[in-house]
Amino acid sequence: EVQLVESGGGLVQPGGSLRLSCTASGFTFSNYWMYWVRQVPGKGLVWVSRINGDGTNTNVADSVKGRFTISRDNAKNTLYLQMNSLRVEDTAVYYCTRELELPGGFDYWGQGTLVAVSS
Amino acid sequence: QSALTQPASVSGSPGQSITISCTGTSSDVGGYNYVSWYQQHPGKAPKLMIYEVSNRPSGVSNRFSGSKSGNTASLTISGLQAEDEADYYCSSYTGSTTTAYVFGTGTNVTVL
Numbered sequence: 001e002v003q004l005v006e007s008g009g010g011l012v013q014p015g016g017s018l019r020l021s022c023t024a025s026g027f028t029f030s031n032y033w034m035y036w037v038r039q040v041p042g043k044g045l046v047w048v049s050r051i052n053g054d055g056t057n058t059n060v061a062d063s064v065k066g067r068f069t070i071s072r073d074n075a076k077n078t079l080y081l082q083m084n085s086l087r088v089e090d091t092a093v094y095y096c097t098r099e100l101e102l103p104g105g106f107d108y109w110g111q112g113t114l115v116a117v118s119s
Numbered sequence: 120q121s122a123l124t125q126p127a128s129v130s131g132s133p134g135q136s137i138t139i140s141c142t143g144t145s146s147d148v149g150g151y152n153y154v155s156w157y158q159q160h161p162g163k164a165p166k167l168m169i170y171e172v173s174n175r176p177s178g179v180s181n182r183f184s185g186s187k188s189g190n191t192a193s194l195t196i197s198g199l200q201a202e203d204e205a206d207y208y209c210s211s212y213t214g215s216t217t218t219a220y221v222f223g224t225g226t227n228v229t230v231l
Contacts, residue, residue, distance in 0.1 A: 043207055044122060045157075045165065045222040059216045095164060103212040104171040105155025109164040
């Protein structure tokens with residue numbers, strides 16, 4: 001059974017840092033592009049960042065460029081999102097998700113972890 | 120890249136059919152057959168319902184179907200059931216490295 005379990009969220013002050021983790025199981029982790037998608041409570045979904053299977057190709061949304069870094073450790077089946085210089089507007093539930101083998105969408109999602117940026 | 124446009128809400132009675140539209144541009148919905156749809160119940164993670172415009176993942180009811188014409192994709196739910204009450208989001212691949220995917224604004228489906 002495919003499972004994605006996020007951790008690392010919490011309350012942080014503006015300007016602070018957090019590192020989110022997503023532990024995967026039930027599939028060959030290194031074969032898949034992995035993504036972070038966030039959702040402000042009560043609002044829509046927004047793509048944040050992605051990384052290819054061997055970690056050599058990454059992209060981030062303009063809204064987090066220079067502040068967020070995505071990475072992965074295939075030996076540990078774990079995806080990461082390092083978030084620095086956090087802003088109030090980064091407050092959201094962060095989901096890790098697996099992309100289908102073709103770029104047709106996301107077939108598995110974690111349960112989400114809440115990041116709250118507030119003074 | 121702007122969010123795809125969906126109606127804020129759609130409602131129907133049990134057993135009826137409803138259709139949710141998702142309008143984008145030639146750079147996303149119109150440019151790729153990579154439109155997907157997600158169902159999200161309150162407090163839960165999104166669930167993939169349709170991928171590549173019209174394909175259903177294993178385990179998703181055949182009451183859900185998808186289509187696309189030009190820059191607009193659609194999700195139809197037939198034989199509406201109480202458990203279908205949820206938020207629905209469309210998404211499209213964009214081919215861009217700065218906005219790999221764009222999501223829709225979301226539609227709240229109410230079963231009357």
